[in-house]
Amino acid sequence: MFELLTSLLILSMLITLYRFLKGPTLADRVVAFDVLNIMGVSLLVLLALYYERSLYLDIALVFGLIGFLGSTIFGRYIEKGI
Amino acid sequence: MDTLGYMFIFVGMGSFLISAVGLVRMPDVYTRMHVGTKATTMGTLLVLLGAMCIEPTWAMKLILLAIFILLTNPLSSSVIARATHADGKTLKYDELK
Numbered sequence: 809m810f811e812l813l814t815s816l817l818i819l820s821m822l823i824t825l826y827r828f829l830k831g832p833t834l835a836d837r838v839v840a841f842d843v844l845n846i847m848g849v850s851l852l853v854l855l856a857l858y859y860e861r862s863l864y865l866d867i868a869l870v871f872g873l874i875g876f877l878g879s880t881i882f883g884r885y886i887e888k889g890i
Numbered sequence: 891m892d893t894l895g896y897m898f899i900f901v902g903m904g905s906f907l908i909s910a911v912g913l914v915r916m917p918d919v920y921t922r923m924h925v926g927t928k929a930t931t932m933g934t935l936l937v938l939l940g941a942m943c944i945e946p947t948w949a950m951k952l953i954l955l956a957i958f959i960l961l962t963n964p965l966s967s968s969v970i971a972r973a974t975h976a977d978g979k980t981l982k983y984d985e986l987k
Binding site (some may be wrong): 809820821823846848864868880882 | 944
């Protein structure tokens with residue numbers, strides 16, 4: 809069951825990665841990066857369920873925090889430059 | 891209870907798949923942002939709800955993660971939309987012009 813769910817999630821991540829690699833402008837790539845971060849958080853939750861360790865949930869929290877900071881910093885870079 | 895949790899996670903995966911396909915199909919930055927934020931927020935919340943049904947002892951950490959996602963995901967999308975608008979991008983199909 810977990811294999812089916814994880815393969816569905818990885819299929820979504822691959823389709824998103826296509827937009828990340830192809831995206832015409834920087835903003836498209838940043839949006840795809842944000843979506844990939846959110847999908848990575850759910851992938852970590854699925855891994856925590858598969859291995860039955862709650863330690864992965866802390867990693868998911870930190871991963872979400874870092875991803876949010878990355879999106880925000882890229883938005884600021886698009887708006888004002890360095 | 892496990893079956894209910896798996897059903898929640900499965901619906902969340904469907905939401906992620908719809909979001910990914912929409913991210914490829916949509917013509918514009920703003921519409922891609924629309925697809926990429928709302929559907930993934932719902933998908934993540936459904937995955938967390940399903941995990942809460944499967945392992946009820948992890949409820950505190952999962953609720954914390956859900957509140958975190960619910961707070962930060964619209965915020966980062968708003969920041970990117972504001973930056974894109976300040977950069978001078980417009981809608982591809984503007985019905986109000």
